[in-house]
Amino acid sequence: MTHDAFAGLLKRWRAARRLSQEQLALEAGVSTRHLSFLETGKSKPSREMVLRLTATLALALKERNVMLASAGFAPIFTARSLESLELAPVRRAIELLLQKQEPYGAVLFDRCWNVLRMNEGAARLMGCFLDPAHAAPGVATNLVRAILHPSGLRPALVNWVEVAQVALERLERECATEPTDEARRALLEEVRCYPGVDAVGPIAPEGGAPTSLVHLKRGRDEARLFTMLTTIGTPLDVTAQELTIESYFPADEATERWLQGR
Amino acid sequence: MTHDAFAGLLKRWRAARRLSQEQLALEAGVSTRHLSFLETGKSKPSREMVLRLTATLALALKERNVMLASAGFAPIFTARSLESLELAPVRRAIELLLQKQEPYGAVLFDRCWNVLRMNEGAARLMGCFLDPAHAAPGVATNLVRAILHPSGLRPALVNWVEVAQVALERLERECATEPTDEARRALLEEVRCYPGVDAVGPIAPEGGAPTSLVHLKRGRDEARLFTMLTTIGTPLDVTAQELTIESYFPADEATERWLQGR
DNA sequence: GCCGCAATGACGTCGGACGTCATGGGCGCT
DNA sequence: AGCGCCCATGACGTCCGACGTCATTGCGGC
Structure with missing residues (x-):
């Protein structure tokens, strides 16, 4: 390096916290010797050492992640992510972003793919292709379930196999x-039990572009x-990085007209 | 875990590549013993081991990053990022996204904050607040330079200090x-030499939200x-993660009218 | 029964993370 | 000049874990 x-x-x-090496070392339960070596780059910290030090320095989660990354370790994640939304300006910006996407669809998800917000266009799409009569609970409010559950979008998804595969x-x-996220893992186990899900291919051949195609059809x-x-x-900024927006664009002229005509 | x-x-x-433990171990120069332990979770790999194994498996960069993360290490990054744009559908989606943002501004950056694409609204903003007469070369095509360079947006930036600080x-x-990205580091060194830049505060007090305010004024x-x-x-998907879009929204009614009225 | 494959036991090497103690040098204060 | 404070650093030591070698056992298939 x-x-x-x-x-x-x-x-x-440490300087920002106005601590001497000795103070910090004492508080963190580290030898002053080692701390000095860490600050001069003569030693490299273990993952636990990074966590201990950043904790004693009372760094925000985001900063801890930066420190971890700078030492070559993977970041830690948190279970919150909803209250980040409470930040008024972020919330407002998201609102505007979704709104600008009209009449096309746009949906805001948390990191378990739960739907947090949805614009008009997306709501219309949903209303059109999701049969509300017999949708199991939780299916309409979660992207993964909506795609994989038999009572979700599956009957309307012409290319269900591909879509299911990427999801x-x-x-x-x-x-x-x-690996620490239990909720997400639970979701994975759940959808794996849906009928037909185990049949979709194993590891896709190097796929995974940030865009994908969806073909929906129900009635006319x-x-x-x-x-x-x-x-x-x-x-790199982990503040609210768990928030994802999916935007839907027409892939051909017919769909474009169909979207505009509603 | x-x-x-x-x-x-x-x-x-390994199964996908149809290799036996022995074959893979031989090719990667690892003992079969250790490989077996790694696959049963009895041993945990070092960062180098992960890299060696994924390299011999000829995994795509993205997959290597996933493997690294699953073992608790930070991902590796690459110097490309432009040819990801060549992916036609991504390109098209970005085009549409920028377009949907009209008449508000939206700009696409690479990870050195070079401008790759810009919609009409953003171009108008630039034309309005950036003095093209004496803008140093490279200033108009890079966000960081545009903000920090004296001949960039700085004269028009009413709250320059805050904006410069977050940038x-x-x-x-x-x-x-x-730490491996030399180009980015070079940019940092460069802008640090601009007049007045060293005067902006050191570490901001736990700031860094994904939104920020910009106040521009030039003439009327x-x-x-x-x-x-x-x-x-x-x-988590590193394919094109280096592509960033900045979207600009009006923060008050006056600006809203001003934007619409152009 | 033989073979390819995977797991695993016993044992060894080695490097690096981290500890303890002691020393020396820079800097400010009186 | 003298005294503290802060930091670097030398010379040790401990310990754990990553990874190696060799041999053994158990599994399924031709």
């Missing part, structure tokens, strides 16, 4: 990257959409 | 999280905007 980023960060944060693949990938209504995922914030 | 994610992933990928902070944070034109960052893809 050219410049040891962790060393510099640690020094700066499953993505969920599995997420579970692998954040038919739409070919392609969708794109975006997440709030930068990938 | 409840379920060792890395172990399972490794086993699945600097963000850049520094990024440099810390990805004045706009108060708030901006939000979104990135393409999910935070």
Whole structure:
């Protein structure tokens, strides 16, 4: 490593907290010797050491993640993510973003793919292709369930296999990257039990672009959409990074007219 | 860890490549013993081991990052990111996204904050508040330079100090999280030499929300905007995660009218 | 019965994270 | 000049875990 980023960060944060090496070392239960070595880059911290030090420095979660990354470790995640929405300006910006997407659809998800917000266009799509009569509870409010559950969008999804495949693949990938997230893992186990789900292919051949195609058809209504995922914030900023927006665009002229004509 | 994610992933990928433990171990220069332990979760891999194994398995970069994360390590990044744009559907989706944002502004950046694409609204904003006469080269095509360089937006930025602070902070944070990125570090060094930049505060007090306020004024034109960052893809999906979109919304009624009236 | 494959037991090496104690040097304060 | 405070650093030591070698056992298939 050219410049040891962790060393510099640690020094700066300790300075910001106005602690001497000795004080910090004492509080964190670390030897002053080792702390000094860490700040000069002569030693590299273990993951636990990073966590201990950042905890004693009372750093915000986001900062801890930066420190972890600077030392070459994966970030930690949190179970919150709803109250980040309480931040008024973020909330307002999201509202506007969704609104700008009209008449196309756009939906805001949390990291378990629960629907948090939905614009008019998306609501119309849902109303059109999801049979509200016999939708099992929880299916309409969760993207993964909506796609994979037999009473969800599945009857209307012409290319169900592909869509299911990328959805499953993505969920599995997420579970692998954040093994600590129990809720997400539970969701994965749940949908794996749905009929027909175990039949979709195993590891897709290197797939996984941020866009994908969706072909819906129910009665005389038919739409070919392609969708794109975006997440709030930068990938490094973990504040509200669990918030994802999926935007739906018409994939052909017919769908374009159909969307406009409603 | 409840379920060792890395172990399972490794086993699945090896199976997908139709290799026996012995073959893979031989090719990767690892003892069969250790490989077996890794697949049963009895041993945990070092960062280098993960890289060696994923390399011999010829996994895509994205998959390597997933494996790294599942073993608790930070992902690796790549220097490309432009050719991801060549993916036609992604490109098209981005085009549509920017277009939907009209008449508000929206700009697409790469991870060095170079401008890759810009919609009409953003172009108008730029034209209005950036003095093209004496803008130094490279300033108009890079967000960080545009904000921090004296010949950029700085004269028009009423709340320059705050804006500069978050921009600097963000850049520094990024440099810390990805110490390998030389280009980005060079940019940081460059802008640090601009006059007045060293005077902006050090570490901001736990700031860094995904939205921020911008107040622009030049002659009779004045706009108060708030901006939000979104990135393409999910935070875990590294395919094109280096692509960031900044969207500009009016922060008050006057600005709203001013924007519509152009 | 033989073979490919995976698991695993016993044992060894080694590097690095982290500890303890002691020393020396820079800097401010009186 | 003298005294504290803060930091770096030398010379040790401990310990754990990543990873190696060799041999053994158990499994399913031709």
